[in-house]
Amino acid sequence: xxxxxxxxxxxxxxxxxxxxxxxxxxxxxxxxxxxxxxxxxxxxxxxxxxxxxxxxxxxxxxxxxxxxxxxxxxxxxxxxxxxxxxxxxxxxxxxxxxxxxxxxxxxxxxxxxxxxxxxxxxxxxxxxxxxxxxxxxxxxxxxxxxxxxxxxxxxxxxxxxxxxxxxxxxxxxxxxxxxxxxxxxxxxxxxxxxxxxxxxxxxxxxxxxxxxxxxxxxxxxxxxxxxxxxxxxxxxxxxxxxxxxxxxxxxxxxxxxxxxxxxxxxxxxxxxxxxxxxxxxxxxxxxxxxxxxxxxxxxxxxxxxxxxxxxxxxxxxxxxxxxxxxxxxx
Numbered sequence: 463x464x465x466x467x468x469x470x471x472x473x474x475x476x477x478x479x480x481x482x483x484x485x486x487x488x489x490x491x492x493x494x495x496x497x498x499x500x501x502x503x504x505x506x507x508x509x510x511x512x513x514x515x516x517x518x519x520x521x522x523x524x525x526x527x528x529x530x531x532x533x534x535x536x537x538x539x540x541x542x543x544x545x546x547x548x549x550x551x552x553x554x555x556x557x558x559x560x561x562x563x564x565x566x567x568x569x570x571x572x573x574x575x576x577x578x579x580x581x582x583x584x585x586x587x588x589x590x591x592x593x594x595x596x597x598x599x600x601x602x603x604x605x606x607x608x609x610x611x612x613x614x615x616x617x618x619x620x621x622x623x624x625x626x627x628x629x630x631x632x633x634x635x636x637x638x639x640x641x642x643x644x645x646x647x648x649x650x651x652x653x654x655x656x657x658x659x660x661x662x663x664x665x666x667x668x669x670x671x672x673x674x675x676x677x678x679x680x681x682x683x684x685x686x687x688x689x690x691x692x693x694x695x696x697x698x699x700x701x702x703x704x705x706x707x708x709x710x711x712x713x714x715x716x717x718x719x720x721x722x723x724x725x726x727x728x729x730x731x732x733x734x735x736x737x738x739x740x741x742x743x744x745x746x747x748x749x750x751x752x753x754x755x756x757x758x759x760x761x762x763x764x765x766x767x768x769x770x771x772x773x774x775x776x777x778x779x780x781x782x783x784x785x786x787x788x789x790x791x792x
């Protein structure tokens with residue numbers, strides 16, 4: 463009688479020896495993967511340092527490439543300003559007080575460059591000569607507008623001459639008024655933030671810097687002034703000068719009141735938060751009063767359009783049918 467060999471249990475058609483072989487192969491593959499990962503590990507800081515080094519080299523190359531162009535522009539601008547200054551000095555029309563007043567107005571308009579003050583004074587002198595001389599040449603020498611009388615010609619010439627002389631000042635005054643209105647809108651919010659920063663224990667320059675950073679997007683003009691004040695508070699020998707420069711750069715009585723409060727706080731050591739809180743409440747009340755004043759002025763402003771455009775239409779609509787019926791009756 464022949465014996466029958468016994469077969470072991472199978473799992474998915476695989477014997478125990480096959481399963482052991484597969485597990486040994488998987489373990490060997492895991493060991494190889496671990497060895498590869500251990501031998502080829504990379505430092506993440508090396509890649510970051512390499513990227514920063516490449517960016518630094520690119521910036522350096524860009525700065526080196528554009529330095530010559532910027533230097534040429536600066537030299538050309540300074541040469542133009544120097545030529546204007548020398549021309550005005552030769553005519554003895556450039557005075558120090560006049561130049562200082564022009565610089566203050568330009569700073570109030572948000573123009574930091576002092577070279578523009580010379581350009582403004584130069585424009586005051588040249589524009590009347592160019593525009594007024596051109597108007598005189600056209601009206602009198604070339605015989606332009608022959609239907610005008612002598613009085614009308616002289617009036618046109620005088621108006622053009624006066625406007626050409628006042629054009630730089632009118633342009634700067636317009637920019638000053640717009641910038642002052644924008645700063646006035648954000649001043650109560652800036653004072654509230656200053657109160658919070660003062661109560662939190664921040665120094666004055668840190669508080670100004672924080673307020674400038676927080677309000678820079680909503681009120682860019684106010685943020686610019688506060689940022690410049692924070693910078694001046696950091697490096698000027700007297701902190702009073704930084705506050706006085708802020709009052710000079712902004713043509714607002716409210717800012718002058720804030721500057722006076724800050725100077726007194728620095729001098730006498732009074733609580734800054736309480737003083738700024740009172741000022742903030744006053745400025746908010748003032749803003750509300752200006753809004754109420756505009757609302758109260760609205761009926762008087764609407765009277766003229768009402769009389770000229772709305773009442774005639776109402777009369778036509780109401781009395782038109784009656785007039786038509788009366789005309790048919792007769």
